[in-house]
Amino acid sequence: MNKKKVVVIGLDGLEPSILESMLDRAELPNLAKLRDMGHYGRIQTTYPAQTPVAWSSFATGTNPGGHGIFDFIRRDPKTYQPDLALSEFLPPKNVLSPPRVVSLRKGVPIWRVLTQAGVPSTVLRCPCTFPPDADGGKMLAGVGVPDLRGGQGTGTFYTQDTTASAKEHEQVVHLQKGDDLKSHVIGPRNPRTRPISDMTSEIRVRVDRSAHKLLIDTNGTPSHLEVAEKQWSPWVRLKFKLSVLQSFSGMVRFYVKALSPHVEFYASPVNFDPSAPLFPISSPGTYAKELSEKIGLFSTLGMAEDHDGHNNQRLDEDAYGAQCEAVFEEREKMMWSELERFSEGFLFTLFDTPDRFQHMFWRFIDPQHPLYDPDLAAHYGDRIASLYRRCDRLIGRVLEKVDENTLLIVLSDHGFNSFRRAFDTNTWLWQQGLLALKDGKKPGENTDPGSENVDWSKTHAYAVGLGGIYLNMRGREEAGIVEEGAEAERVRKAIEQGLAGVVDSDRQAPAIRGVSRREQIYSGPYVDQSPDLLVNFIPGYRVSWQSAVGGFAENLISDNTRRWSGDHIIDPESVPGMLFMNRPVRNGSARMIDMAPTILNYLQVSPPPSMEGASLL
């Protein structure tokens, strides 16, 4: 009997409207072929339309209430502080152990169901698999894997310009004058020192002006590299010493920005070394190492594409584009190394690059974006389409390995749209009198992210995360004042009615379609961890940078002037994903929660009762 196979290729954030017009113009021949073999259609995304939420629903076949991932960002009701929602660092179990990390995605993922049924499963780079599930088959973790600093990606800008200072989420290292410089790469924090200091890895940088390149000597591998201006180096493995006895390994890539008037170069965030990651990133533990020995070193960081480098103008469009291409290539090699020997079971590979790329390059295709520049658009406006064509070529290769016993699924977790205007939910709540600041402060007056400025005794609701609003509940929040029942209902109604259809007066357009209550959109064991209310923004709008981390903007709605110009954390009805299959699908709209039952159906494994959807076959 021939063994059944399911291949899933995730193309994160691929937008159906762009895709469909390109299909109409016959620019995506392989995807067209795939459509003709079976199906193309849109697929409902999750509430909210975010990568870790949607892929977790893909994995577990449940709404977010069944897996507990409601946003990239969660808050601690005891402190009101924001933190990453995908995983949690725990202190060591005892003084002898290393620190631990646990994944916060609950529920039963499809790869565990398959493994228990004896069906081989390989999952590459699915979000919320850090650390990888036990008994989940072969896995390589994706979004959620931090860098050596413990964050989602902090790069370092090196410059001889003494006036340069660090912008958002980056480090700046000032270089000495001259053409023969000593410097260092910043590694993890050393928890033993007081005050806490950084572990570093020394480098020596010499400038070869005639050849327009930097010669870099490291204490790692390679120990010597030459990087031309406007070029990326290959991966460099470095050692960071904790003590005489212990050191950690990490990897960076360098980009040489300029040699004059100042020497300026950039180091990517320090990624985990696949052969010696600080925390587990693969299952089995040795898989990441074996993969790197087979296909070469690859980014292990969840957010592999360095969008902050581009946002902070350390990396220009070409540098960012080149890095995105490199990551895409690594991912393709990884996929291919498994696909070429794939003979049975489930193989999943996610390509995140389309999402990260569209986030930064949307300003070149939306003439109404505050950052739109016609000259730049002329130059870079085709890059997104070019990436879609790249995806199409990828699918062409995959199709070569698809036979009559293979179900091929190509999908995106959500679509994409423009992020032109930022809406500050906390400022709105303050304007409505639902949130109070201490000492008569106003938003914008030193109200950075952090709860110290909020007067909780007079606050009924607050916003943290990419669309969530929490009631300041008595008995739940540390300084909660709202009682369950009539008072909570009053607050909810005030927010629902106030936000629905709220108008951006500067643009004479509505910013918010409405608000969803968690009871309306979620069910399952983890609903109590979600925000009480979810704001559904109209395309063009998104929550502000400040409000997302619990802070305040001075104005209610402002232009989004960051290069991060596209986004999708808006009304999920406005950003469905796209779905291709090489089999026809039944009637009715496809939803993320239907994917796991579909895959299990094809592989003839019964879905567990927790799965809410139904097979599309």
Added chain:
Amino acid sequence: MKICILGLDCCAPDVIFNDENLVNIRRLMDGGVYGKLESVVPPITVPAWMCMSTSQDPGSLGVYGFRNRSDYSYDKLAFANSGSIRSFAMWDQLALEGKKSIVMGVPPNFPPRRINGISIGCFLTPDTVKDEYTHPADIKTKITELVGEYPVDVKNFRTDRKDWLRDEIFSMSRKQWEVIRWLIREQEWDYFQFVDIGLDRVHHGFWNYFDKQHVQYEAGNPYESVIPDYYKWLDDQIGSVIEMLDSDTVLLLVSDHGAQRLDGGFAVNEWLIKEGLLVLNEYPKEVVPFNKLNVNWAKTKVWSEGGYYARVFFNVQGREPQGVIPQDQYESFRNEIKAKFEALPDDKGQPMNSLVFKPNEIYRKMRNVAPDLIVHFGGLYWRSIGTVGYPSLYVQENDTGPDACNHAQYGMFILSSPNCPLSGPYEGARLLDIAPTLLDLAGYEIPDSMQGRSLVAGLEKKRPGAGEDQESQKIIHDRLAGLGYV
């Protein structure tokens, strides 16, 4: 406090302290105190492990190796077993203070010692299917449920079949560590001690593929990584056990002796024959073990038993049945023989620099039948060949099967305890100091029978730390750095 001892038989300090891939071990070293550990003479698994647990020297225990003379006759060599050593051990002190112990595979532990707690037979257990090798008896049933047939050793580890040997060693160790984790997690204990015998076997089986100084070493051989792989395997297992311990635990990684290359074997009885000290009625036609020789005892003055070191016995009037050496000449004769051993050259005519010990000089007491001399040929770079029938005194093949390494006088220790005032590298620690030190740190009395000294005697113990500082808000916010969406 609890005491947890993970014994790594034959662990070589230079290997374990210098491999940065052993991340758990390195973390323990960084947070604890570590160094070479001087073993006893002779540095052999039996009696060294019990010397450690009792803090008494071999003479005081009355056991000088695996096989000991039961009396002064010529052929009553008996294997040591758990009954051979009943001296007061760490677990006995704990029992006195009402505490339970788990003693797993600590040689000699067959028949299993009936301690207050759980006792599991060591590698001397003849047959784990037929024999009652656990106390209480029902532990055997649970072990069988957990791992099936329980391996205590790799029989015939002196073999040419290296692939088989490697696989057997790893397979045995996997099962043993499975049992360790079960015991630590499910059973009540205040003292836990295990000895990993796989490490000793992997050294003896593969040292010549690993040590570039070994005469048989060939670069690029297929077994070069077996020893480093086994250390890494142990590091992973140690990591898994660390996770299961309370903070309030004195943790010790320790070895009974080290490992070093073998340059060859010295056919000691052949040499004694040449010197006229050992007289045979008939010289054998082929290579024959000592106990099969036709010895003329009336004319023999000295004979020896082979192994990693030599036990040398004199045929003394009034002591042995056909004794030859007059008692009043014993000491001068012994000095003569000692000098002869010390003057021995190696196969190239260079001084072999053998070490010769008089038991009465190195032991506090001499119980049972002690050897008259103990010889470490070439400082243990040469082993002792007891068989006779070789054309040369210097032998490359071992008479009991291929064996690539000898024991080294120095083993290792890594001690990690939240209240330990010592930290970093430590010089001068001895095997007999271990038990007093552990009992001292864990808050137990140190029995007078213990000969060593606590390494922390007189030092003020640290108060356990308040734990890691609370993370600052900055570090939390940094976790969101690079997310992009914020």
